[in-house]
Amino acid sequence: MKLKSLLLGLGLVAGISAAQAEDPFKVGFVYVGPVGDHGWSYEHNRGREELEKHFEGKVTTSYVENVAEGADAERVITQLAKSGNDLIFTTSFGYMNPTLKVAKRFPKTTFEHATGYKRSKNLGTYALRTYEGRYVSGIAAGMMTKTNKVGYIGSFPIPEVFRDINSAYMAAKTVNPNVEFKIVWVNSWYDPGKETDAANALMDQGVDVLLQHTDSPAPLIAAEKRGMRAVGQASDMSHFAPEAHIFSVRDDWAPYYIKTTEAVINGTYEPADFWGGFKDDMLSIASINENLPADVKAKIKVTYDDIRSGKISPFTGPITNNEGKVVVEAGHTLTDTELAQVNWYVEGITDAIPH
Amino acid sequence: MDAELLSQVLFAAIKTGTPLLLIALGEVICEKSGVLNLGQEGMMLMGAVVGFLAAYSSGSVGLGVIGAIIIGMFMSLIFAFLVLHLGANQVATGLALTIFGTGLSAFVGSGVVGQTVQGFQPLIIPVLSDIPFIGHILFTHDLLVYLSFVLAALVSYVATKTRIGLIIKAVGENPHAANAIGIKVLRVRYCAVMFGGAMAGLSGAYMSLVYTPMWIENMTSGRGWIALALVVFASWRVGRIMLGAYLFGLASIMHLVLQGMGWNISPNLLAMLPYVATVVVMVIISADHFKEKLLAPRSLGKPFDPRQMA
């Protein structure tokens, strides 16, 4: 009798552990902002939701929002790994060193860090080719400006932003040789109040088209109020500014999250440095405004297609910086590693790189 | 800088200074009655989110403003009950209110992230707006900015020229004496704190209905703290709060204007300017008033308990 129940018990235990083996695959996310920021973290969270929907029932996800990029990050990433997540996405640059440290301690877990450059056996990196969207924005801005002054609201003076300013400027120059860029830094990724102030400060100085490297729709709303134009960033922002909105460059992380999860589940995952753009459907041009002139609309679409097909590649030399030095030799196209280190403005931008 | 740009910049300074002015007007009355409420950020966020929700669901910005004022008062009521009735520490309770309000506002607002409303439209006042230079700076704003002018005048009048103002001052300076002459100290403080809450709510509504007509978590980004500093900066004088709010507004857009003009200084060092300027001005003002000891209400931050009078 006792033996029997013992055996039964053992069977039960075996059953449980078998059931555990079929447990859903767990994916964890770490966000730097609140998911309600309607910007960077919001878009990553949408990607997470898509991921869960795609693998209905087979994949469960969890996330931690508002994780400061300091000492807390390492703890949160560790706790995610400890609580059994098989794959962990850390979605802000400041998580680079903490992710690397935790990845070393949890060799069986896979880690993916957005926008960084350090990798290891179980840590890959991924980023967006935001400069592709910025190139199309530059084309539209160059064609739409009447004052020949385009405003660029910068977040922080880092390579990603310098690179995108260059991309937009070079594009604008191809359609409007007289175009001039005014750059204002707000020291924040999203601060609607400050972005509004920056937008107004630029428009006060004759700017009539705004590009932004910050995440809130505030600059679009400011442009709408004053009858100017602007390009939306990160998500579709058309409803914030029905008249002013030119189009939005939309980020979409879902394809990458789905692809990576699939690879880890199938055991085909290899850590790499992945850059997604138009070609991968991780960037798209959303809601081109009906009120644009036909030639502008057409040019936007052609430019998008040309970048997607590889016909246009913004950082192909020769490119000279605004100190007169050749930074990209003729015939050379910047590699992804080089794209991550752009620390110059192209010829024609009158500002200097801030230090 | 030409006159046109200058007038644009001053116009923007008033716009940027208005939320600070609104919230500081409430806080100054609150502090004059002897209560220090560090929960402004929390009340302001609640005002912003409830104002937005009310306007979004009803389609009326007016209702939004009213909703924001009511929630601001309700939030301040929690604070008032804790510090006035239960004698809880004002500093700690205020900070707890900020933590609570930040969380609650994010929770209530999660459904409307990414939505927008038709905010207040500019109301250009005829004739006055045609005055050269000043007309544009002062009279081409929206309704809430004009309301802030009126409120500033009203608060200033009530605080300095009326019996109510005297009572608030008496309660803030010496609650025991005030109590002795029959003033209901706690009742006065309740009213003052709730006025502060109403103004914080209104200021939040200005953020979510006028400045950037949308709701985003933490959208007030520290303005409550600046307002606190403003009250001190103005040495608890209403007229000076108005000046201070616009000066701070000006300083905080100046670094953006200068960047646009091509000043090539580190944006981080430029962003420091408003804070450095505030300290410098403060030092000059307070050094000037050196003999006028103790500008702050004398019982500021100290609990008053009528039960101990008996």
Next chain:
Amino acid sequence: MIRVQARIEQSTLMKIASPLLAIFLTLIFGSVLFSAIGKDPLQAMQVLLIAPLSDMYNIGEMFVKMGPLLLCAVGLSLCYRANLWNIGAEGQLLMGALGGSTAALAFIDSSSVLALPITLICGVVSGMLWAAIPTYLKLKFNSNLILTTIMFNYIALYLLLWAVHGPLRDPEGYGFPESALFSDITTLPILFDEGRIHLGVIFAIFAAIGAWVLLNKSHIGFQIRVFGEDEPAARYAGFNGKKISWIVMLFAGALAGLAGVAEVTGPIGQLIPSVSPGYGYSAIIVAYLGRLHPLGALLSATFMAVLYMGGDLAQIEIGVPTAVVGMFQGVLLFFLLACDFFIRYRVSFITNNNPIQE
């Protein structure tokens, strides 16, 4: 009839009972809250309040989180005891981090045993200097300490951002705003093999004890207390107010600076833009929850550290958004503050109709 009377002396029993009552009330509120959003309340409480102390790793992390809160709160407690409204721990902490990082980066190729002590001293001195400016302005020009310390928090933040985007940026860091990783010689030693408990935590605990001794066993401490409680009496006794202000402010600045340098040389290991998630502000509430008592701060800093960690765990384990965690924390603080009422007042139910004062 409920009758409320002020106690002549604070109730010792209630000093212990009131926090317990507060926690009990919060648990009831929390149950309602978590049930309302469809979470199992028992599990939520377990994750929020118990899980942070459930294993060695988490306990270690709790100490790591507690360290900077405690260092700042101890300094602030002394300031508030002396009626000095210093809101500037955040800025002093950031300057400590900046000063310490400058030294640590200068020692990046060094193997001197003095490198770490010098780095720590640089951090401490930077924090002291940052506290010294508002103190000087207050004593010399009568400027309001609340205002200047808030402003100096912002100024410190932008100075740090400037440094990390400029002179201290890692030349091999792809232009990102981070310094190079510090070398092992300037990294605080880890105390246990597992986890991240570092020497800074020990400093923090010693600081709390030291401050308690200073406050209660020394003549200076006596002066600080008298000054805070009855300034005219202190002046009458001939105590030097300026000297006390200087001592207290510099002490607070030094501790906050130490907290900053211990963060960058400890768990972070480099200078980054977001050194502090607002430790200097949270420390204000820690100081008050600890009733402005250095050893009380030890308890309240531990408690707040648990609460913060529980918030992150609640997101991981049961998917509660930070918004709800924030509400829960706010309400818990409300109850804690409200229940102090019973320490100072006696509430009794009586049958006869004695008139009650308002």
